[in-house]
Amino acid sequence: MKLPLGFRASGVHAGIKPSGKPDLALLVGDGPLAWALASTENLVKAPCVVRNRARAASEQPVRALLVNAGNANCATGEAGIWDNEDMAAAAAAGLELEKVQEVLTASTGVIGQRLPIEAVRRGVPAAVAALGDEVAPFAEAILTTDLVPKTVEVRLAGGARVVGVAKGSGMIHPNLATMFAFVLTDAIVDQRWWRRAWARTVRRTFNQLTVDGDTSTNDMAIALASQRLPADPDELAAALEAVAADLARAIARDGEGATTLLTVRVRGGRSVDDAMAAARGVAASSLVKAAVHGRDPNWGRILSAVGQSGAVADLGAVTVSVQGTPVYRGQPLAFDAAALSQAMRSTDVLVEVDLAAGEGQGEAWGCDLSADYVTINALYTT
Amino acid sequence: MKLPLGFRASGVHAGIKPSGKPDLALLVGDGPLAWALASTENLVKAPCVVRNRARAASEQPVRALLVNAGNANCATGEAGIWDNEDMAAAAAAGLELEKVQEVLTASTGVIGQRLPIEAVRRGVPAAVAALGDEVAPFAEAILTTDLVPKTVEVRLAGGARVVGVAKGSGMIHPNLATMFAFVLTDAIVDQRWWRRAWARTVRRTFNQLTVDGDTSTNDMAIALASQRLPADPDELAAALEAVAADLARAIARDGEGATTLLTVRVRGGRSVDDAMAAARGVAASSLVKAAVHGRDPNWGRILSAVGQSGAVADLGAVTVSVQGTPVYRGQPLAFDAAALSQAMRSTDVLVEVDLAAGEGQGEAWGCDLSADYVTINALYTT
Numbered sequence: 001m002k003l004p005l006g007f008r009a010s011g012v013h014a015g016i017k018p019s020g021k022p023d024l025a026l027l028v029g030d031g032p033l034a035w036a037l038a039s040t041e042n043l044v045k046a047p048c049v050v051r052n053r054a055r056a057a058s059e060q061p062v063r064a065l066l067v068n069a070g071n072a073n074c075a076t077g078e079a080g081i082w083d084n085e086d087m088a089a090a091a092a093a094g095l096e097l098e099k100v101q102e103v104l105t106a107s108t109g110v111i112g113q114r115l116p117i118e119a120v121r122r123g124v125p126a127a128v129a130a131l132g133d134e135v136a137p138f139a140e141a142i143l144t145t146d147l148v149p150k151t152v153e154v155r156l157a158g159g160a161r162v163v164g165v166a167k168g169s170g171m172i173h174p175n176l177a178t179m180f181a182f183v184l185t186d187a188i189v190d191q192r193w194w195r196r197a198w199a200r201t202v203r204r205t206f207n208q209l210t211v212d213g214d215t216s217t218n219d220m221a222i223a224l225a226s227q228r229l230p231a232d233p234d235e236l237a238a239a240l241e242a243v244a245a246d247l248a249r250a251i252a253r254d255g256e257g258a259t260t261l262l263t264v265r266v267r268g269g270r271s272v273d274d275a276m277a278a279a280r281g282v283a284a285s286s287l288v289k290a291a292v293h294g295r296d297p298n299w300g301r302i303l304s305a306v307g308q309s310g311a312v313a314d315l316g317a318v319t320v321s322v323q324g325t326p327v328y329r330g331q332p333l334a335f336d337a338a339a340l341s342q343a344m345r346s347t348d349v350l351v352e353v354d355l356a357a358g359e360g361q362g363e364a365w366g367c368d369l370s371a372d373y374v375t376i377n378a379l380y381t382t
Numbered sequence: 383m384k385l386p387l388g389f390r391a392s393g394v395h396a397g398i399k400p401s402g403k404p405d406l407a408l409l410v411g412d413g414p415l416a417w418a419l420a421s422t423e424n425l426v427k428a429p430c431v432v433r434n435r436a437r438a439a440s441e442q443p444v445r446a447l448l449v450n451a452g453n454a455n456c457a458t459g460e461a462g463i464w465d466n467e468d469m470a471a472a473a474a475a476g477l478e479l480e481k482v483q484e485v486l487t488a489s490t491g492v493i494g495q496r497l498p499i500e501a502v503r504r505g506v507p508a509a510v511a512a513l514g515d516e517v518a519p520f521a522e523a524i525l526t527t528d529l530v531p532k533t534v535e536v537r538l539a540g541g542a543r544v545v546g547v548a549k550g551s552g553m554i555h556p557n558l559a560t561m562f563a564f565v566l567t568d569a570i571v572d573q574r575w576w577r578r579a580w581a582r583t584v585r586r587t588f589n590q591l592t593v594d595g596d597t598s599t600n601d602m603a604i605a606l607a608s609q610r611l612p613a614d615p616d617e618l619a620a621a622l623e624a625v626a627a628d629l630a631r632a633i634a635r636d637g638e639g640a641t642t643l644l645t646v647r648v649r650g651g652r653s654v655d656d657a658m659a660a661a662r663g664v665a666a667s668s669l670v671k672a673a674v675h676g677r678d679p680n681w682g683r684i685l686s687a688v689g690q691s692g693a694v695a696d697l698g699a700v701t702v703s704v705q706g707t708p709v710y711r712g713q714p715l716a717f718d719a720a721a722l723s724q725a726m727r728s729t730d731v732l733v734e735v736d737l738a739a740g741e742g743q744g745e746a747w748g749c750d751l752s753a754d755y756v757t758i759n760a761l762y763t764t
Contacts, residue, residue: 041690042686042689042690043688043689043690043692043693043695043697044685044686044688044689044697045689074682075681075682075685075710075713075714076713076714077712077713077714110682111682111686112681112682112710112714113714216686217685217686217689286668299457299494300456300457300492300493300494303426303457303599304424304426304493304598304599306425306426307424307425307426307427307599308423308424308425310425311425313425315425315426328457328494330459331457331458331459331460332457332458332459332494332495
């Protein structure tokens, strides 16, 4: 996959990951990049998050993004703040940028250990030398415990493209569980509009994604535009959401230990927020996730998770379907449990809920809880 | 353990549990009982919860409590409401009470299946015939997947006693995961005061207990007083909280698959609510629970869970200790990881956090995440 026009990127091994895998990723714009940032709400934020948020407040365009994997540079005291500044400075120097403020940074990996900043400094020239127009090396170098790189592309009618790159993935190596999503376009955008569009997109996609319920200190989602090609705003916004939703699903599917992408689609909400909250509640429930792994169409757990979500529902009329089969409508419905369990033996399980309280719709994504502890759980079948 | 004065109880097998174990528990007051109810906030509530809440609103005393295990009588449509009424009526008839409203009900077990009301009707005379002054038969008959009955007793200076009985336990057979706690005293209480004391106690104990983050449709905690012996209100309130906290810890310790009771003690909160929220957040974090199981003093996960809890903290001064060993104070501290990991090989792990933001204190209890999925998780050590 090629980068959108106006971007170059690379990924190299700088020596941060003991495995020898690529661990330093560089992304550069040929000119100023409009950009938008969404980041973790955790009170504990890594220096890269704090710095990028300050950069975002300035509303200035940026030119580059330097990402390292293998070390989150988080909870490392004041030294970590300077290490992060040094990381940005190394990229600015290597790229011969006038201002270090034009560089964004992102770190992911173990927390509480000093970033090996000399390795980063040594790696930057190699990353600059390796810059090219392919997405893959960059997508590879940002990974931690992910099993597969995650890239998505959508082409607009006018020729502009939206390309997304992400990493997950939570749960098994939770200190490495940071989520990064970087979405790039060569479309021409107004930065204010871009930021609004990104905020809306993140709310409807990454914020509806749950792997294990724990937020990271380093989570970030950044959207960058190189301002090359005209694009219809509505089409662009739709493409942005499509790319982000695809990345969210790819992250859920690659949740550590996961075998199944769980999609929860809610309609009939009193509001969109209600529908989204109910969808998130079902996707996040350990009990629902365990039932999905056990291929158990356990509407009881789904109903209970809806009830716990705070969403308004008409309990006498709520409907629940699993893989398209209605299993509950105000009360339990008769269904062929064996056949439905068989239909759930898939890499994709769809749960649909109608709250019967309005017109709001929302979707959320998660994964099953696999591994032996869940097989025990899964022994309990309807 | 004997019941407080003025109570009789029993537990029999009525035929609801296929295992043949006791599944019908009856508790009776010799006279009117002052009482207080706390119940699930889940929008989906079983008929027994709805009915008891309505009873509580009437402020009338009660005489008896009939509990069945093996069937939650939840999400069974309108039939379930009548089955629950029939259950209360059976107890009232068996006990020759004038009013069915004097009977409280509680059901726990599978949801979505009709309660075998004939079995309950047949069981009630046997339960009435078996009434005695021992706690054990009642404590046994309310269990579902619990490994052990849970009873606690505190004796007041004036001779009155507070006796608590509970069931857990969540996670592996989650449709049976309802928590019940029944606390009985022979102290003389003003019902209004009793209700305030119970609400405060529940907030500080059962609401600070987390096994897997999912609430049940049937959770209830009921406190009953037989009005026999004078008691000092402060001493009684303290005993009530001590009994409830002990029950909460017993439930956490018996969380399905759990090997360790996790106690999280937070001080330095801007408010008590903040401290309690932070404690709850740490105890509920899947990542912290997995680290506890792996005997990994992973302060990073603890810090991140604090950050996620919404509690105000002075991040430059936050301290974290595990088993009494300080591991973080504004930044990572040097400690002997092997020795601390060894110290965590216990049935009790204590995490202490100072938010450095005020005087608020709070405590929460949880359990480790055991089983093989967690051993994978636990392989990642600091």
